[in-house]
Amino acid sequence: MTAPILIAENLSKTFHAGRRFGPGGRQNIQALSNVSLKVYPGETLGLVGESGCGKSTLGRTLLKLYTPDAGKIIFQGQDITRMSERALRPLRANMQMVFQDPSASLNPRRRVGDLIAEPLRVHNYGAREKIQARLEELMHLVGLAPEHLSRFPHEFSGGQRQRIGLARAIALNPSLIIADEPVSALDVSIQAQIVNLMADLQEQLDLTYIFIAHDLAVIRQAAERVAVMYLGVIVEIGDTDTVMLTPAHHYTAALISAVPEPNPAARRARTILQGEPPSPANPPPGCRFHTRCPAAQGRCKTERPELRPYGENREVACHFPL
Amino acid sequence: MIFLVLLRRLAEMVFVLFSISVLVFLIFFATPGADPAARIAGRGASPATLAAVRHAFGLDQPLPVQYGLMMKHLFITQDLTSFVNPGQLVIPAVLQAVPVTLSLVFGAAVIWLIFAVAIGVTAAALRGSVIDRSLMFLAMAGVSMPVFWLGEVANLITQARFHNTVLFSWVPALGYVPLTQNPLLWFKSLVIPWTVLAVTYIGLYSRVLRANLVEALTEDYIRTARAKGLSERQVIFRHALRMSLITLVSMFGLDFGALVGGGALLIEVVCALPGVGMLTYQALQNLDLPFIMATVMYGAIFIVAANTVVDMLYLLIDPRARGAR
Amino acid sequence: MLLDVQNLSISFRTPRGLLPVVEDVSFQLAESEILAIVGESGSGKSLTALSIMRLITDPNAIITGKILFKGEDILTLKEPAMRRLRGGAMAMIFQDPMTALTPVYTIGAQIVEQIRIHTKLPTWQARLRAESLLAAMGIADAQQISRRFPHQLSGGMRQRVMIAMALSCSPALLIADEPTTALDVTVQAQILELLLKLRKEFNSSILLITHDMGIVAQTADRVAVMYAGRIAESGATGDIFAHPMHPYTAGLLAAIPQLHGPRINAFSAIPGAPPAPHEKPAGCAFAPRCAYRIAVCAERPPLLHGPFRQVACFRAGEVA
Amino acid sequence: MLAFAILIVIIAACLAAPWYAQNISQSDPFASNLDGSITLAGQPVDIMQSADTGFGVTPIGPTWTQKYFLGADDQGRDVAARILFGGRNSLLIAAGATLICLTLAGLIGIVAGFSGGFVDSILARILDILWAFPVYLLAISLSAVLISRGLKLGPVTIDSDSLLIPIAIIGIVYVPYVARPIRGQVLSLARSDFVLAAVCLGVPRARILWKDILPNVITTLIVFAPLMMALNMLTEAALSFLSIGVQPPAASWGTIILDGEGLLYTRPAVAIAPGLAIMLTVVALNFLGDGVREAFDPRAKIRVQK
């Protein structure tokens, strides 16, 4: 196996909300707690979990949009954890992001051409003509017409906007793209188009993806490997097929079981998880899942399980894996 | 928790007051024609007399010392006296003016709240209609009138032009009559100032309320309320209005604070009401530093206090502000 | 038949002319049946639901057709009579429980309010009823929870409260507009479970509005698929999933990512995007995206036909 | 846009003031004219009319003819012409103050919101202080100093009779009212997805500020502009009324009201007319402000009620 393109070691990140003397006091929201993972060139790593589990934070921290409180990020062999924004700038061309809500991530006051050209100009791609040619090439790549370049984002449909977001992300030929819920705001029939497009681009441009989603089915189809997150920690990571078909962590199992299957013939009794995830401002001690886990025992309440190898290419953080 | 919040507010207030007092002090000493010694001494006083006065009032001390002394007299011994009316204690004068301003602002506030809610709700309920548009135009006109001018015109009408008609013959001479002295006369003498002061705010509040109501009426919970089977009136009064009032209450707190803190200056001057605004106005006219200092401090305290009260009130009336979960 | 919607059309007067959003929609709902209306955003499914409650307040809306509820046409009902129906015989729950509850009242008060509108119960009894309803929704300490404000509850809890409120007067018809879209999967499962359980207890019919084929498959008895303001296909859930007869339904089902079964390299996607209401083509709205389109599709919209299984496509029999 | 049309008419009328003074009223609105007379209906009429008793002199009231259309003030000057000239100053001061206020507020808001941390705290404190300083007190205090002394800022000297002084004063006092929302907006913009996206693309901060944040802030400032101008108009009038605004013989609507205050009971037109002019202008500005807000608020544009 080749060297990982991205390594995260023991990342932790805590957000502070409210003012110390303000109403409600100060809250420390632990969004990431000791998260480690490796991403290999050319693969798609899915990152899945319920809202508030820290998957978006992880995505943004990996790109140094947030500075981690602790831990290390190594991108293409360079430690970027403490790198200044200025020093990081050349590297940024190599790592890009696609956002969930394309209407929020595209400045509504700028034309599409201007938006896509922005990274090219910033990284001194070349003369005006060269940029123009690249813009047209990019539009073609993502399936849009060059005449769309002079329009404003709000003149496009959701799917088209996401294509624009992709065009901007691949403008500089990056090696890594972190896609944060790229399809969850889209309708099913459009979702498929975007997922397909991303797959095509991956093939053509030799991209590595971290694909963040809450929809297990999308991950299942889009990612070769998947990491399941719960309350700021990775509970299970491994090949998608292995994890989805034979989940080892009780949370993964419950999550999969909860997904309604679009097959009326397969109506079945599901194991329905009770309760809702605790607040990340006040996570439970020990195994974070123990409050809802059907198999929880005394040990789970006190001792935090580490991510340990479990079978081939799989790691699980559970004292009593399935 | 509340205690800590208050403590922080208090610290903020002290800082703000300190800065403002220094600012006022410096502005005063930068103003020509303001040498308090010259005015205390009187016209034609000889340089020797001037020097004696300057010494007697401590005006020959360095500025920081003078500042310190003034603050001591204002806050600690509370016996600061005027430069222009020697011997006049500043704090009792301000305290005496407060009831006048309170009478003015309180009465006006009652008027403006009643009218603003009535107009705002009517306009929102009839949104898009001719009535809505006319009401909103009137409200805009109300906001757009210079308040002192309105006061002048009101005086012209009620005191002179139409004073002898049935409509306004009851209007007493300008000035203030304490409530304790003659409640009826108190009321009569304040009706016109109340109205004049209220006009702007009726305009402002009714427009804000209408906008809030119209926006609130598009919210999901309004749909829920309708889906419950509530009538349109119940929907507006129980659900939309309740939410819109939260904004209005915070606006009201700040405006009330600013007005009581001296913001009603123009109307007090025009209607000859000896309130805090008038006191401030006279102090500035006289360049009477101790009075300026006291009224500005008072005003600032009121504004900061109003801010705090509004924050606290928010906790009370908007459960969302009490912190989630 | 509890609910019989006949030729319902909804359009809006706009500066650009009349904008048809829902066209010629007809469907029936029997007692204690679950009918799912499924469609993508902008397909007109939510407006259809709202029109049944007569909750479309936009003065520019024009609603034609008939909505017969227990044989009575709702669209011609006087407002007071309609108010008695709303929240009484028919109730509705909404997509986002966060914004659908008035933030400044305790949830107890909000449920009590609804009970008191439709019954003559004194407040204290209404309060007891509210608490027992909350308990029936699986809320453990109902008494305490009823004193909380909406923002103090989690999303799942809030949706339970919404359901409790909707069911407080034992409605014959419950309209659930995307009831789980804003929730996480694990919570979504709980809420769906609850709805199914309650249907039996309260004996309500449910009109379920959703975009999620998975939910339809797991809960609905019958399903109507909407596309661009019209019903494309309707029928029993099993039939539709097993044998989609409309090209759109077929494409939609094919586009759904599968959790189980083999991983496939490329989804079969429907090309293009649904038309915006003001740029709907003449004829069949799906025609521009349709692999089966023929000349006639561009001329007139196909009518819904068939007795139990209804399809609006000129080539209905040919779709695999 | 009726409001806009009215505003244009008002501005045009004020710009035509010299023409009006020369050709219509045929009088110098800045020179006292205590001995003059005009011919009305064939009769010569004194502009300043002495009472028979020898006490008191009353200026001529509205003639509703081209000369002294609205009568004269206590210096025998044509009020109508003065209102047109006064309007120029009122509009100029209001507009100038708006410009200063929005520029300063925009600058402070952007610097505070975008740099965050220490700078933000300092600026926020300063705004707090100005905020708690009662507006009129601040304005009056500053006027007391500046109008009697003028302003010397390094090499720049502003004469005490310069219009720049009321412009600066009015411009400064409302800065916190605009700077606060701008700062809030910049803070939220700085956290918005599209700024994150720009950071992600390696766009330098200065360029983000220039390309992504500034245009949005400027839109907000444009929305603020007519409303601020309306507010400034009223403030100018109030300050002039307290005789700390425009200095004679120059006029503004506020000073004409002040002139008219002395004649309120005998010649109310002198005070009422400029008041109505202010009201009309401010109403027009406010409606214009509403219009601009709707035009620039994307929510209002996109929102289709369901």
Next chain:
Amino acid sequence: MKTIWLIAAALLAVMQAAHAQNHRGGTLKLVAASSDGSIDPQVNYTDQYWQLFIVAYDGLVAFRKSAGSSSNDIVPDLATSVPAPQDGGKTYVFKLRQNIKFSNGQPVTPADVVASFERLFKVNNPNAGSWYNNIVGGDKCLTAPATCTLPDGVVAGDDGTITIHLVKPNPEFLYQIALPFGAILPAATPPHDMGTIPIPGTGPYAITSYDPQKAFILQRNPYFKVFSPEAQPDGYVNEIDFEFGVTGENAVTAIENGQYDLDMDPSLPADRLAEMSTRFPRQIYINPLLADYYAPMNVNIPPFSNLNARLAVNYALNRRDTVQIYGGKNLGVPACQILPPGFPGYQPYCPYTKNPGPKWTAPDLAKAQSYMQKSGMAGQKVTVITDDEGVDPALGTYLGSVLNQLGFVATTHVLSANIQFNYIQNTNNKVQISITLWYDDYPAPSDFLNVLLTCGQIHPGSDNSVNIAGYCNKQYDAKVQAALRDAITDPAKANTEWAAIDKQATDAAAWATLFNPKQLDFVSARLGNYTFSEQFHLLFDKVWVQ
């Protein structure tokens, strides 16, 4: 006109005196826009309050309380008679009346007199350094006010006599102690400005309360018995209420409606005069004032350092217009010279008019233009500083307009009335020209010609530099000193000298005198027995309200 009123008033007085007892009682209600400072009679220096002090306090001597010019005469008050100066004008011996009590019941003793003179220095009386330091020991007191004693200056004899020794002869000494500054107060009065705390006095009324924000109230002094009807007659009304906070326009309305009796503000709203005079002619009283409205021109800074520029202004000013602004031809008399009419030494003189002579007739614009040309000052920027009270802004605006017509580039600055007078005095403010008003303290020409125009009254950088024009001429000063000396021995000669000095000052054109204003009192319908003293204006102990 004026005389008719006076005769009518006098006739009325005679007729009604018989019924004096019927008029006793009631409350006199006075009103003003704002209060005017301390109520310590040895400190306050304002006309408004002096008008009230003279019914509450007595000096050793006083101005006669009567109408007309006889009110300029000195009459005995607490002293039994007006003493003739001894020792070449350096010594005065007073005999204190017996059995007079302060309003707190204490008897008035020679010790009180001594203490009162010492207190003038302890409270930093405004004129301590210009008038009272002439008392032997005064200069020492000036440097150490707190420990001031005047053992050789004011001497109390055993027989109730008070002897006052001066450093040098002073013809105006009796005037200076007849003013409220010379009030005799209890010896126990604290040696500092009492501010708002009333001090017992010997007049028919005693101050009972004072709140600068609200009112100044005097009630009958229970210990008062008439001892000198000329100086201190008994009053008619029982109480005098002086309320603050009502502006001119409103005060006029209130007086018309009978809610107040008199507006104490210096000038009434000009636009109401016509209405008042036609609707309420019997409630209006006009009296001449010994005062000048004038525009001092700073002779030390351009453009008015140029004599021709000053002359141009003087010739161009249409003084009739200024009178019009002030309130009409009956309210003022155009003037060119420094001394007001009726003053000792006054000789009518007006060079700055069409036909120079004793009276101003019309502006001479041709001359004005030619002087202007000669000055070469056309195009110079000029700022007129005026205050914001009464007609002053209008006068300032008018003056600005005249300057503009002359070819200056003029603007007018309106400053608060409370700072303007100090502002225009301070040389640091570089005031070129301003509008101001000077009232006499007492009827001596030096009060104008010495106080306002000699070198000694210039204090650079001080807010108290009352020679506003900055006119300093050694030869002029010498003449003033000579006139002052002569006034003691030969008042008639002194008056001719003053006339010459007046002429010289007028010719120097350091001022543009505008006019001599008249006092217009608008009183309520019920106010009777209106009596106007040239010194103190309306006498409150003479009027009645029922």
